[in-house]
Amino acid sequence: MKSIELFAGAGGLGMGLHRAGFTPAKVVEWDRYCRETIRENRDLPRSPMHGWPEVEGDVRGVDFRSLEGKLDLVSGGPPCQPFSLGGKHKAYDDARDMFPQAIRAVRETRPRAFIFENVKGLTRATFRNYFEYIRLQLEHPEVIAKPDEDWAEHLARLERHHTHGTRDGLAYRVVIQVVNAADHGVPQKRERVIFVGFRDDLDVEWSFPLATHSSDALLWEQHRDGRYWDRHKVAKAARPSVLDMPVRAQRLEAKPDAIAWRTVRDAIGDLPDPEFEPQAARKIANHRFQSGARSYAGHTGSPLDDPAKTLKAGVHGVPGGENMLARPDGTVRYFSVRESARLQTFADDFVFHGSWSETMRQLGNAVPVRLAEVIGKDVARKLRYAA
Template identity: 55%
Template sequence: MIYEEKYGAFLMHSVELFAGAGGLAIGMSNAGFRHAAVVELDHFACETFRENQRHHAHAVEGWPLYEMDARFFDYSQVKVEVDVISGGPPCQPFSLGGKHRGHLDERDMFPEAVRAVRELRPKAFIFENVKGLNRESFNLYRTYIELQLQHPELVRREHEDWLQHRARLQRHHSQNGEASTYNTHVEVLNAADYGVPQRRERMFIVGFRSDVGAKWSCPLGTHSEEALLHSKWVSGDYWERHRVARRDRPEIPLRVRRRIERLASELPLDAEESWRTVRDAVEDLPDPEFHPDNGIPNHVFTPGARVYVGHTGSVLDEPAKTLKAGRHGVPGGENMMVKGDGSVRYFTVREAARLQTFPDEFEFRSAWSQTMRQLGNAVPVLLGEVVAWSVAQALEQQVRAKPTGLAAG
């Protein structure tokens, strides 16, 4: 870490692995990190990055992109001190929508995340995955991941299976009084609580090298469902802001009526902002079915949406359901919008990108189904930025506290 007077802040370098559609990588950039390498295997995702770089999209400009399997990336190519490694190791092994094979799945890339930490020895790391990794059936492997990240120097031996390696790591951890090379924190965050217009729970593993001495706590949510309920059903501010006439407003859902009665008897909420809804995210976009020549990149109507059991779409006045990638193509219900008249249609790529808080300047070049798979796997940009900013702040505070002043980290 160095201090750069030009920006009046600490300049921190990062390496992004398993970049996917770029949600976490853009969030890291927004939080002030400069990527020393961005590694992604998927050709379509890399072509999207390159196209945006050719158009000088601020979100990805200057990224050193490596289109390759992270298992073969040579970290000696990184010529700067890396402050933070970030990335989302492929989540299908642990996803509720996947095959649930975990460590048996060839797509499990956590061993590569550990190798990166071992070889680069960053001050911190941020790894994201699905909430499913927290399931009881994955408890042994999840704690194995944590132990490896806490002690990345203890490499798995030849002919040692993962359970034997885990046991050796656990013994080492206990014998050393639970002291570790990296201190780790595991948090499950709901993106809606941080201003993302989507209910999306994701697990973050955040770690700091012990000798750095950084103090970190999970960033507090800034948005709440309670504030949204108050805005809609007590003050009515939500409907007025969107100019929705009383006759066009939906009925109060039975499941929240008691909560609304309680909110009506309390003081107005002002500590938190409202959860953001689908309407908040896409209201200014024309309906692509009736305005096909709208001139907005990636805002193209895709036919074929239909409702069936378990696939009912996201309603306008709630955060969207979790966008999903799907094992056999794009799922229907999670990627559909329920319009005001009750009809449904698929989200356009631009709408889905907004639900994932990608900037409008960032354009996607692949076909609808391919791009929606990328978006379904992505970290919401805003959520990535919030977590990255909290890590940056912890590192900056530690450096500022040193009596030597503006020293290199």
């Protein structure tokens, strides 16, 4: 199935969707470091990016009309700084808001479906009206703002159009959900808001894939039957005692049916520690020790035996505390690039372009490959059987 990938970043969303069966006809990303990362990997024969087209630059200069009626999917992650908890929260007043360009791509290509993702902060009460504005534009992409119309006036007109009773022209059935990547096998508690739309004429009924992994299942394996510690060959003396059992684990009456959340140890436990085993670590691409990590209030790192906190792009080239490993003995260090890539479910042979801080920025902005694949496979399944 044919797609286009907008705001591709380091390619996490696009790779997951490629694994799900979508092959991009266009890839668009303005950041030069991300473009170099994609170019390096698309030339590798076994890469999920192998065969991708040349990356185009600023989406505002891309004409999509030549692909009208030829696409199964438009996907991407419009820049999220306007809505991020780490940003300035300017939303519709922020020039970095690229949702209008994502909607234009849908309008010009008329794909059978789309998948867009953004930070959970977009759903905050502060942005509620603008969130509804985005949703209605995605449902009715041909109802375009007039030259003298501000976003609030355009929203009112969209609302009237939406409630009119008929859905003339291009329209989509849109489903939106905040999804925790940990619930789908990603070793990271990363919540993203996902927009999925199917074109009206396909008459598709769809819902998000149900969670396959759970925190309760992890608690059971760690505190009730001990399978987690057995799997990692952790000595009895180093395991939590009965007195340390969380109340939630005590209340579990039976082993949950779900799979246990994957932890940092699950993801990186087989890698040599780059701080204490530097020679072994050097044999692994992008696995180098980075000094300077320290713990303080609000900057405490990700515990080894939980899913990682949400990796962040950081400010001024310095990743946040979420990008640190918090060992059981209380010491901390930054995750290496390779470890961070595993937490984002990138393959070990994926290579990154740029300095450590630049690469961590790419990873902090990425969509976990596994999460994209899970959602993409379910969308692809529906499209295969759609009219």
